[in-house]
Amino acid sequence: MAAPPLPSQSRPHPKSPVRIDVIIVGAGLAGLAAAISIAQSGHAVTVFEAAKQLSEIGAGLQLTPNCTRILQQWNLSARLWASGAEPTSLTVHRCTGKVLAQEDDFNKNIRAKYGAPFLDMHRIDLQQALYERACELGVQFRMNQRVQSIDFYLDRPELTTESGTQAQADLIVAGDGLWSACRSSFLGKTLPPLPTGDLAYRIVLRLDQIDSEDLRDWVKNPTCHFWIGPGAHAVGYSLRNGDMYNIVLLVPDNLPPGVRRQSGSVEEMEALFHGWDPILSRFLSLVSEVDKWKLMHLDVLDAWVNDKSNFVMIGDSCHPMLPYLAQGANSAIEDGAVLGLLLGFMKSKAQLPKALKLYEKLRKARGDAIVKETFKQRTDFHMPDGPEQEKRDELFLSQLGKEVEVPFPSRWTCPQVQPWLYGYDAYGEVQDVIEREKPFEEAQPEKSPTASACSATASKQMAGEKQRQVGVW
Numbered sequence: 001m002a003a004p005p006l007p008s009q010s011r012p013h014p015k016s017p018v019r020i021d022v023i024i025v026g027a028g029l030a031g032l033a034a035a036i037s038i039a040q041s042g043h044a045v046t047v048f049e050a051a052k053q054l055s056e057i058g059a060g061l062q063l064t065p066n067c068t069r070i071l072q073q074w075n076l077s078a079r080l081w082a083s084g085a086e087p088t089s090l091t092v093h094r095c096t097g098k099v100l101a102q103e104d105d106f107n108k109n110i111r112a113k114y115g116a117p118f119l120d121m122h123r124i125d126l127q128q129a130l131y132e133r134a135c136e137l138g139v140q141f142r143m144n145q146r147v148q149s150i151d152f153y154l155d156r157p158e159l160t161t162e163s164g165t166q167a168q169a170d171l172i173v174a175g176d177g178l179w180s181a182c183r184s185s186f187l188g189k190t191l192p193p194l195p196t197g198d199l200a201y202r203i204v205l206r207l208d209q210i211d212s213e214d215l216r217d218w219v220k221n222p223t224c225h226f227w228i229g230p231g232a233h234a235v236g237y238s239l240r241n242g243d244m245y246n247i248v249l250l251v252p253d254n255l256p257p258g259v260r261r262q263s264g265s266v267e268e269m270e271a272l273f274h275g276w277d278p279i280l281s282r283f284l285s286l287v288s289e290v291d292k293w294k295l296m297h298l299d300v301l302d303a304w305v306n307d308k309s310n311f312v313m314i315g316d317s318c319h320p321m322l323p324y325l326a327q328g329a330n331s332a333i334e335d336g337a338v339l340g341l342l343l344g345f346m347k348s349k350a351q352l353p354k355a356l357k358l359y360e361k362l363r364k365a366r367g368d369a370i371v372k373e374t375f376k377q378r379t380d381f382h383m384p385d386g387p388e389q390e391k392r393d394e395l396f397l398s399q400l401g402k403e404v405e406v407p408f409p410s411r412w413t414c415p416q417v418q419p420w421l422y423g424y425d426a427y428g429e430v431q432d433v434i435e436r437e438k439p440f441e442e443a444q445p446e447k448s449p450t451a452s453a454c455s456a457t458a459s460k461q462m463a464g465e466k467q468r469q470v471g472v473w
Contacts, residue, residue, distance in 0.1 A: 011073055011427045014344030015042040020170040020352065022343075023048060023159060025147045025182050029123075030315025030332035031175030032130035036074055037340020038173075039137035046169070047139060048161065050146035050176075054127055059202045060239050060246030061123050062224075062326035065114035066424040070337045072116060073427065080129035084119035085222035085238040092396065092410050095229025097277030100396035101404075103413055106224070114422050120222065120237045122204075122244070123329075142167075147176065150185040150311065157310045171352065172311050173339070175332075178296055180317035186306055193296035195257075196322060198378070200293045201249040201269055204239070209286055218279070219245045226381070226410070227280055230389070232272065233381040234280055247283060248323065249273070250382075255294050264292040295322055300368050304360045309353035312360075314339060319367035322374035324381065325411060327421065331370055334426050335363055341430040345440045354439050362429060370421070373411065380409040 020043050024031045027049035039045045063071070063084075071080075092101040103109065110118045135141070145161045156168040159182075174182030184190045210216050222238035232251040239246050251272050255262055270284050297320055304313045315332035342355040342362075383389045392409050399408065408414035411421075433439070 013037075013040045013073070014341060015040070016344050016346045017042075018346060018349055019043055020343070020346075020349055021156075021168075022046070022171045022173060023167060023169040024173040024175055025159065026175035026177060026315075026317075027051070027054065027127075027131065027141065027143075028175060028177060028315065028332070029127060029130065029329050030177075030317075030336055031173070032127065032134055033070075033333040033336025034173050034175060034314055034339055035134040035139045035336070036130060036137060037337045038343055039134065039139050039340075040074075041340050041344030043343060045134075045137075045139045046142060046167070047134070048142045048145045048147055048159065048167070050144070052144045054124070054131055059123065059204045059248070060237060060244075061121050061126060061329050062237065063119045063121055063126070064326065064330050065110060065116035065118060065422040066426075067330035067333045068119055069114070069116040070333055070426050074130075074133055076129045076133055080121075080125060083125040083240050084117075084121045085240065085242055086117055086119055087222045087224040087237060090224045090226075090412060092226045092228060092412075093277055094393065095227055095232075095273075095276045097227075097279065099400070100228075100393060101400060101408075101410055101413065110422070113419075118422075120224070120239055120246070122239050122246075125240070126329075147181050150182060152185070152306055152308055152311055157308075170310065170349065171356075174311070174313040174317045175315050175336075177316040178298075178320045180313070182311075183313060183317050186311060186313070191298065193298055193320065195253060196295045196297050196375075197253050198250055198295045198322070199253040199255055200295055200323065201247075201251070201264060201290050202293060203247040203249070203284075203287055203290060205245045205247070205283065205286055207243050207245075210245070212282065215279075215282060219243075226412075227277055228381045228383075229276060230384045231382050234273070234276075236280070236283065245283065247280075250295075250324070250378075253294055255292060259294065260296075261291055261293050264290045266290055296320060297322065297371065300371075304364055305356045309356050312339065312356050319364075319371055321371050322378060324374045324377040325370065325421065327370050327374070331367055334424065335367070337426040338363055338430055341427065345430075345434055347440050347442065351440055358433065358439055362433065366424070373417065377411050380411075 022038050022043050022045045024035050024047045027047050031047055035045050035047055086107045088107050090103045090106045094100055145165055147159050148162045149160050151158045157172050158166055158168045160166050174180055176182050178193050207219055219238050220242040222242055224237045227234045234249045236247045266287055269290055301318055304318045314335040321328040339359050342359050346355055383392055404413055404415055407416055411417040
């Protein structure tokens with residue numbers, strides 16, 4: 001069933017007494033999240049987007065509590081919450097279908113632990129809800145404007161689009177994704193993403209495409225399933241309140257160098273999963289066409305903020321993530337929320353460098369660490385058959401039917417990794433650092449010891465002179 005609207009206790013969003021002009025490049029999830037958070041902080045926001053309109057691109061997203069906790073604060077439409085599917089269980093299967101791990105009442109357990117839900121949604125539903133909210137907050141959108149370059153060395157940074165449009169702002173935020181042109185301007189060179197060695201088949205099936213009653217029931221009653229096997233894995237979950245089924249297949253990359261996306265062969269796809277769980281095979285047999293997406297990453301960047309403190313990166317432009325922990329979208333929304341919150345605490349434009357450096361301090365270490373953790377998850381899910389795989393499966397099975405209390409091959413339920421990911425509180429972290437470090441408090445100028453001594457001497461001399469005048473001496 002769909003998750004109902006979940007208005008948690010409203011938390012104050014700071015509003016700066018000064019107003020800066022902010023340009024955000026990209027109307028993806030990172031850019032829209034930043035637009036909402038920055039606009040709520042009282043600043044003027046314009047978003048430049050390459051597409052002519054937001055279209056139904058992409059497929060499913062798994063929104064974990066570290067993200068839904070933020071979304072609850074933004075007064076998004078009830079339609080968004082109704083479009084979700086809340087999985088009641090999470091199951092890890094061996095490629096054959098054998099259950100290795102299962103958590104029943106997953107939805108209830110997640111809410112109890114983290115105070116926010118785990119929701120499966122279609123990307124466009126979230127993107128549209130964020131866009132509508134940004135418009136309500138007065139954010140301006142410039143569509144069909146692909147940014148080509150940025151000049152950081154004017155009084156205010158200036159971007160230029162491929163159509164020749166130029167625009168300046170106090171701050172430019174790069175939310176233009178994996179192939180970011182903004183990042184190239186920042187670095188002074190093109191930094192192409194690197195292949196990870198994997199690609200993804202992304203599949204969405206509508207309920208009316210599914211004839212078998214048992215598969216229809218599987219879709220209508222949302223659960224989350226992983227199938228892990230040598231060199232590959234698959235994940236399946238319901239969308240739109242059980243009206244759609246999303247499947248992602250992660251397999252070795254065989255796309256030509258330089259090709260990001262290509263139409264795939266359904267026959268090739270099915271052959272890769274021949275002999276896997278019959279349930280998965282039956283779903284795949286319903287697919288009529290499919291695309292292949294090369295999975296890419298970046299080397300860790302030295303900085304996300306430029307030296308002039310008029311440019312900052314968010315989301316995939318600075319920390320693209322393998323989808324193996326479903327944190328790409330969640331982390332991008334964290335970035336946007338934290339950036340906007342910090343800009344709300346500024347008391348003057350001169351404090352913009354402090355806000356950006358604090359954003360980088362709070363976000364970069366976490367973003368880089370999640371990227372590394374996704375590669376570890378790939379290692380555990382794609383393990384070739386053999387002694388290590390058998391040892392992994394023994395560990396899985398040793399915890400089956402129990403509350404997991406040991407480091408676990410599935411980080412989705414690992415008692416160390418899950419709380420680190422899902423327990424993250426963007427509002428709480430920003431408030432804590434503001435109270436602890438008081439970064440935006442203006443320091444009072446200190447008097448020099450010499451000046452203080454001179455002042456004290458002068459005061460004594462004046463007092464003595466007054467005393468002499470009244471005949472005390």
